[in-house]
Amino acid sequence: MTLRVVEPGLLTTVQDLGRHAHQRYGVPGGGAMDPFALRVANLLVGNSEADAGLEITLGGFTARLEADALVAAGGADLRATADGVDLPNWHAARLLAGTSLTFRGGAPGCRGYLAVAGGLAVPQVLGSRSTLLRAGIGGVEGRALRNDDLLRCGSPSPLSERIAAALAGRPGAVVVAHSGVGVSLRPDYSANPTIRLLPGAHVDGLTNQSRQELFRSPFRVSSESDRMGYRLTGVRLELTEPIELLSEAVVFGTVQLPPDGNPIVLMADRPTTGGYPRVGEVATADLPLLAQLRPGDTVRFRPCSLEGAQSELLARERGFELLRQAVALQHPSRT
Amino acid sequence: MHFLLSPLGDGALLITVGDSADEATHRRVRAVSARLDARPIAGMVECVPAFATVAVHYDPAAFGARPYETMSAAIREALEGVREEELPSPRTVEIPVCYGGEMGADLDEVANRAGLSPDEVVRLHVAGDYLVHMIGFLPGVAYLGGLDERVAVPRRSTPRAAVPAGSVGIGGGQTGVYPIVSPGGWHLIGRTPLRLFTPEAERPTLLRTGDRVRFEAISADQFRDLAEGA
Numbered sequence: 001m002t003l004r005v006v007e008p009g010l011l012t013t014v015q016d017l018g019r020h021a022h023q024r025y026g027v028p029g030g031g032a033m034d035p036f037a038l039r040v041a042n043l044l045v046g047n048s049e050a051d052a053g054l055e056i057t058l059g060g061f062t063a064r065l066e067a068d069a070l071v072a073a074g075g076a077d078l079r080a081t082a083d084g085v086d087l088p089n090w091h092a093a094r095l096l097a098g099t100s101l102t103f104r105g106g107a108p109g110c111r112g113y114l115a116v117a118g119g120l121a122v123p124q125v126l127g128s129r130s131t132l133l134r135a136g137i138g139g140v141e142g143r144a145l146r147n148d149d150l151l152r153c154g155s156p157s158p159l160s161e162r163i164a165a166a167l168a169g170r171p172g173a174v175v176v177a178h179s180g181v182g183v184s185l186r187p188d189y190s191a192n193p194t195i196r197l198l199p200g201a202h203v204d205g206l207t208n209q210s211r212q213e214l215f216r217s218p219f220r221v222s223s224e225s226d227r228m229g230y231r232l233t234g235v236r237l238e239l240t241e242p243i244e245l246l247s248e249a250v251v252f253g254t255v256q257l258p259p260d261g262n263p264i265v266l267m268a269d270r271p272t273t274g275g276y277p278r279v280g281e282v283a284t285a286d287l288p289l290l291a292q293l294r295p296g297d298t299v300r301f302r303p304c305s306l307e308g309a310q311s312e313l314l315a316r317e318r319g320f321e322l323l324r325q326a327v328a329l330q331h332p333s334r335t
Numbered sequence: 336m337h338f339l340l341s342p343l344g345d346g347a348l349l350i351t352v353g354d355s356a357d358e359a360t361h362r363r364v365r366a367v368s369a370r371l372d373a374r375p376i377a378g379m380v381e382c383v384p385a386f387a388t389v390a391v392h393y394d395p396a397a398f399g400a401r402p403y404e405t406m407s408a409a410i411r412e413a414l415e416g417v418r419e420e421e422l423p424s425p426r427t428v429e430i431p432v433c434y435g436g437e438m439g440a441d442l443d444e445v446a447n448r449a450g451l452s453p454d455e456v457v458r459l460h461v462a463g464d465y466l467v468h469m470i471g472f473l474p475g476v477a478y479l480g481g482l483d484e485r486v487a488v489p490r491r492s493t494p495r496a497a498v499p500a501g502s503v504g505i506g507g508g509q510t511g512v513y514p515i516v517s518p519g520g521w522h523l524i525g526r527t528p529l530r531l532f533t534p535e536a537e538r539p540t541l542l543r544t545g546d547r548v549r550f551e552a553i554s555a556d557q558f559r560d561l562a563e564g565a
Contacts (some may be wrong), residue, residue: 021380023383025543027474126539135474135515142450248470250343273383284345
């Protein structure tokens with residue numbers, strides 16, 4: 001199967017779950033901004049959760065299928081259609097060759113994901129297919145998609161074949177699976193979420209007032225926000241005295257405080273290390289909510305313990321595992 | 336060896352072995368890093384050594400319950416008896432640099448600010464014995480210690496929007512090489528034809544933590560020859 005890009009949209013890139021062995025060489029982790037959405041979309045089409053798909057920013061994307069395909073959309077609901085027929089988010093669908101697949105865009109949310117059975121077969125670079133724009137590696141020539149790019153897919157798994165065969169039994173050029181991801185498993189995307197924040201190594205360096213404001217005030221996502229990081233504006237946070245820090249590792253979700261007092265949340269394409277004070281780290285379970293914010297949206301933080309964040313994450317993983325089992329059970333192997 | 340463990344979010348932790356960017360701290364960082372490489376812990380994803388810390392990224396989902404406590408206990412056990420003496424001897428990497436001219440547009444300015452001639456700046460830069468304290472920030476960026484204080488001029492007041500790959504710069508107390516095209520605030524004194532970041536290689540950077548680095552002055556002709564061979 002091959003996808004031909006007809007309209008690339010604002011920023012559409014190939015992403016998987018990122019690079020996980022090369023941060024010691026300064027290579028950012030990268031990967032999908034909303035990894036949960038990509039994993040779920042992959043699972044719905046019978047892929048490995050780490051297969052590469054498309055991350056579509058805000059919409060405006062159209063591609064043409066050069067062969068029959070099994071696809072699923074997840075993440076922000078960017079109002080996908082196949083030859084004008086609505087494709088509900090969080091559901092697998094079987095489409096015929098020649099179909100035009102469009103993500104028009106919609107709110108809330110910022111990033112939609114398209115998984116295709118077999119995964120996108122761009123070359124791996126340093127163990128991942130993710131596009132890292134800053135270094136010009138991964139994806140399609142290390143860049144965002146353009147018109148007429150051809151995206152070849154890998155061989156569908158046996159499970160993908162069974163899912164596609166089940167849908168092929170129903171008439172129509174566009175066949176959508178009856179069951180998708182239950183509402184309880186879908187992230188609660190919003191344009192003004194409250195996000196769990198683990199207090200960071202230097203949170204006690206904040207003035208009393210700033211420490212309270214960090215967990216009380218709304219922060220606006222500024223227009224200087226991208227896959228590397230979100231610059232937040234609102235109240236300026238102040239340290240009681242400057243903190244001199246040697247560069248050391250940071251993570252997806254680290255909230256840094258540069259001297260101007262406007263916090264920066266480091267996102268998927270963050271640098272591997274940083275030298276600004278760290279006032280918090282976003283709970284991994286809440287990163288999808290953050291990844292779906294657009295410039296102008298607002299976010300609030302609420303404190304969260306390490307135990308709380310990790311047990312939430314384990315619960316999320318159990319839900320994911322149930323979904324995986326449900327997909328497999330609905331499409332049993334005949335042998 | 337004395338060290339402290341602290342959480343870095345819910346999927347990583349920091350092992351702190353010191354609080355300054357000196358060589359003794361650096362040897363402890365390398366010893367911890369080497370030990371964890373030699374004895375990987377289940378659930379550990381990767382280690383990131385820095386000036387005075389080693390970060391361990393781990394997968395909380397690999398643990399049934401209390402991932403941080405379990406990981407911390409496993410790290411304490413793995414680091415039992417770790418000593419600096421276990422380190423292999425460092426590599427020395429020679430980096431040929433064409434100083435001044437178009438490739439080092441700020442050499443004269445650095446010389447002026449330092450009260451030296453451009454040749455003296457080059458001589459002092461080449462004479463240095465540098466240590467790669469850490470690799471970080473962007474692919475292949477090496478944080479080098481060992482710059483002669485006489486050429487340690489402040490950063491440019493206005494950073495450049497795009498510094499060419501291979502540019503060699505001085506800024507604040509630091510010197511280094513830009514591995515990929517990026518914005519930058521260092522004064523540019525030269526350029527190397529070597530590739531510092533090779534994403535097609537499994538070990539994608541020329542420099543690694545713990546390396547010793549020496550710069551070697553080359554002519555523009557030698558630069559061209561080496562660049563063609565690279």
